[in-house]
Amino acid sequence: xxxxxxxxxxxxIHVAFGGVKxxxxxxxxxxxxxxxxxxxxxxxxxxxxxKVLSGACQARGGEILVGGERVEIRNPRDARxxxxxxxxxxxxxxxxxxxxxxxxxxREIIQPNGLLDExxxxxxxxRIIRRLNPHFTKFHVPVATxxxxxxxxxxxxxxxxxxxxxxxxDEPTAAxxxxxxxxxxxxxxxxxxxxIGIFLISxxxxxxxxxxxxxxxxxxxxRVGTVRTADVSQDxxxxxxxxxxxxxxxxxxxxxxxxxxxx
Amino acid sequence: xxxKLLDDLEVDTRxxxxxxxxxxxxxxxxxxxxxxFITPRxxxxxxxxxxxxxxxxxxxxxxxxxxxxxxxxxxxxxFLAMFMGVVQSDVLPQLIGGGDTPAFNxxxxxxxxxxxxSAAGMAIGAFQGFVVGYLAVPAFIVTxxxxxxxxxxxxxxxTGQTVAPLDSYFNWLGGGAEGSIYFWPSWIVAIIxxxxxxxxxxxxxxxRHRFDFPLKPRWAEFVTGGGLSALIVVFVLVMTAYEVPERxxxxxxxxxxxxxxxxxxxxxxxxxxPVVILGIVALVMTIVxxxxxxxxxxxxxxxxxxxxxLAGINTRRMTVWIFAIMGLLCAISAAIASARLxxxxxxxxxxxxxxxxxxxxxxxxxxxxxxxxxxxxxxxALVMQSLQSGMxxxxxxxxxxxxxxxxxxxxxxxxxxxxxxxxxx
Numbered sequence: 001x002x003x004x005x006x007x008x009x010x011x012x013i014h015v016a017f018g019g020v021k022x023x024x025x026x027x028x029x030x031x032x033x034x035x036x037x038x039x040x041x042x043x044x045x046x047x048x049x050x051k052v053l054s055g056a057c058q059a060r061g062g063e064i065l066v067g068g069e070r071v072e073i074r075n076p077r078d079a080r081x082x083x084x085x086x087x088x089x090x091x092x093x094x095x096x097x098x099x100x101x102x103x104x105x106x107r108e109i110i111q112p113n114g115l116l117d118e119x120x121x122x123x124x125x126x127r128i129i130r131r132l133n134p135h136f137t138k139f140h141v142p143v144a145t146x147x148x149x150x151x152x153x154x155x156x157x158x159x160x161x162x163x164x165x166x167x168x169x170d171e172p173t174a175a176x177x178x179x180x181x182x183x184x185x186x187x188x189x190x191x192x193x194x195x196i197g198i199f200l201i202s203x204x205x206x207x208x209x210x211x212x213x214x215x216x217x218x219x220x221x222x223r224v225g226t227v228r229t230a231d232v233s234q235d236x237x238x239x240x241x242x243x244x245x246x247x248x249x250x251x252x253x254x255x256x257x258x259x260x261x262x263x
Numbered sequence: 264x265x266x267k268l269l270d271d272l273e274v275d276t277r278x279x280x281x282x283x284x285x286x287x288x289x290x291x292x293x294x295x296x297x298x299x300f301i302t303p304r305x306x307x308x309x310x311x312x313x314x315x316x317x318x319x320x321x322x323x324x325x326x327x328x329x330x331x332x333x334x335x336x337x338x339x340x341x342f343l344a345m346f347m348g349v350v351q352s353d354v355l356p357q358l359i360g361g362g363d364t365p366a367f368n369x370x371x372x373x374x375x376x377x378x379x380x381s382a383a384g385m386a387i388g389a390f391q392g393f394v395v396g397y398l399a400v401p402a403f404i405v406t407x408x409x410x411x412x413x414x415x416x417x418x419x420x421x422t423g424q425t426v427a428p429l430d431s432y433f434n435w436l437g438g439g440a441e442g443s444i445y446f447w448p449s450w451i452v453a454i455i456x457x458x459x460x461x462x463x464x465x466x467x468x469x470x471r472h473r474f475d476f477p478l479k480p481r482w483a484e485f486v487t488g489g490g491l492s493a494l495i496v497v498f499v500l501v502m503t504a505y506e507v508p509e510r511x512x513x514x515x516x517x518x519x520x521x522x523x524x525x526x527x528x529x530x531x532x533x534x535x536x537p538v539v540i541l542g543i544v545a546l547v548m549t550i551v552x553x554x555x556x557x558x559x560x561x562x563x564x565x566x567x568x569x570x571x572x573l574a575g576i577n578t579r580r581m582t583v584w585i586f587a588i589m590g591l592l593c594a595i596s597a598a599i600a601s602a603r604l605x606x607x608x609x610x611x612x613x614x615x616x617x618x619x620x621x622x623x624x625x626x627x628x629x630x631x632x633x634x635x636x637x638x639x640x641x642x643x644a645l646v647m648q649s650l651q652s653g654m655x656x657x658x659x660x661x662x663x664x665x666x667x668x669x670x671x672x673x674x675x676x677x678x679x680x681x682x683x684x685x686x687x688x
Contacts, residue, residue, distance in 0.1 A: 056572075056573060075575070076572065076573045076574065077577075092570040093570055094563040094566035094567045094633070095567055095633070096562060096633035096634055097559075097563060101559060101562075105559075105574040107575075108559060115550070115554040118554075119470040119473060119476065120474070122474070123474040
């Protein structure tokens with residue numbers, strides 16, 4: 001994939017719940033190996049916007065382009081088919097199932113006789129989750145009994161295992177301790193090197209400022225602007241979140257790679 | 264120490280509790296009835312009486328695990344029994360033999376009847392599932408409606424007349440002297456069951472070996488496998504110890520065209536056909552629930568419906584299938600229940616929905632979804648039936664029987680939740 005074609009582009013997205021415009025004509029894009037932070041107050045529309053991309057929510061207007069081509073995303077299955085994976089804030093785990101069952105939920109490995117290949121799934125799950133969290137041992141208990149960090153490891157493992165090209169992380173570190181947060185940060189760096197594009201959603205600027213290459217700020221369902229983290233200070237971004245105004249002297253859009261041909 | 268032992272064995276301690284409760288009930292009634300309860304005759308009858316509710320309970324587990332409920336199963340059973348009654352008595356004999364010479368008791372009738380009933384049961388179940396899944400009406404309401412509708416339809420088919428007698432082969436499905444598999448077939452079933460047990464043990468071990476997972480200690484495998492095999496053998500020993508009364512045996516000999524030996528016809532019951540059916544249903548449903556994608560999705564839906572949806576599971580279509588399976592099992596139960604009575608009447612299956620739900624719940628299914636086992640539901644049905652038959656044998660008044668069963672249901676769920684709270688902390 002060429003660097004100047006966005007991995008994904010959401011153009012002029014509209015979502016309304018009843019009379020409330022949750023997302024009102026927002027356009028964002030994401031390039032390979034890039035982390036875009038999506039910031040805004042609770043209720044700014046960032047989660048709704050991203051649900052459109054992950055198939056959990058239908059847009060009323062606008063279009064989605066993956067790798068430059070227009071796609072229809074009607075449900076989570078469609079999103080997965082386009083290698084769009086999501087780590088939800090709620091983690092979306094089935095609490096009564098164990099780690100392997102959750103990791104492979106919807107994509108189980110099947111034996112030739114049509115039955116679940118549980119041993120293989122467990123082996124794979126052990127391999128993947130251990131890489132994220134070496135202390136993870138409880139593979140035979142419902143995930144309800146795991147700690148917040150361990151549950152997060154299961155949710156992350158599920159998203160990255162299946163050749164994700166576009167990864168959506170909704171408040172990925174909100175429930176984590178210091179060490180676990182660092183683990184997630186390391187993982188994000190690693191995924192970037194593999195050319196995966198990541199949307200990082202947060203209402204807290206500190207969570208994303210150091211990790212993101214660009215930041216898009218939303219307020220009241222509209223996009224305030226998109227800036228390169230290198231060009232702005234945290235205070236500038238706070239101003240965008242609170243006042244809904246671009247900082248002075250900073251251009252909107254901020255492409256990841258400086259390329260004079262494209263605007 | 265004991266905990267370590269149980270961990271090694273990987274047995275469900277809850278299951279042990281239920282088996283213990285069952286043992287207490289049986290022994291208490293055995294003493295109370297002066298030694299009539301734990302006898303081949305009574306246990307045979309108990310197994311037949313349990314079969315119909317237990318078959319439906321297997322399906323109810325899936326329904327409850329998926330956070331739904333089905334209140335219509337008793338009425339649906341009644342409707343399907345009437346439907347199959349008319350099909351085998353009025354429709355098929357005429358179709359096969361022609362209008363003037365109806366072919367009563369034609370050997371194909373029982374099967375065609377069951378096939379028709381199963382198709383009707385699945386269709387009705389699927390329809391209810393459609394209303395629940397796609398039209399988003401709560402299952403409680405849809406099946407409460409179904410409870411009234413199907414009972415009404417059962418009456419409508421014959422305007423309330425009882426259909427009797429039923430097809431003579433169809434009646435085999437209900438157990439009794441005709442509907443058992445006698446000595447040798449019972450032992451063949453026992454051998455197959457034991458082979459299945461050991462194959463499962465061996466296969467699980469081999470699978471774990473493939474990925475170098477820690478294996479269960481060898482002795483633990485032998486204890487679980489051996490315990491299950493012993494249970495099967497004891498069961499068949501008991502069933503084959505119950506002799507068919509001589510006159511009934513002679514009738515069976517005659518009906519089957521066997522020559523009666525000089526010393527007279529002698530026959531043991533062996534496993535009842537409805538119990539064989541229950542065994543097959545239980546095996547298939549256990550595999551479906553535990554080893555297939557479908558079963559995995561049912562549990563995921565129960566654990567977290569949103570997560571299931573986000574994982575790309577089509578929960579609406581799943582709901583249709585879950586209720587369709589429930590409908591199919593209702594048809595099988597309807598065949599067992601009506602064949603046992605040798606008639607289909609308007610009241611068959613009345614209040615069965617409550618027995619079935621109670622069996623599933625006593626067996627550990629959680630009404631908040633995501634949890635339940637097939638074997639637990641069958642044990643639950645057996646516990647309920649043991650209480651009911653035992654009290655009937657002792658001569659407890661019917662109202663008091665209901666009181667006892669109601670109280671036991673609540674206590675069972677209370678103990679279960681208390682136990683879980685203690686072990687899950």
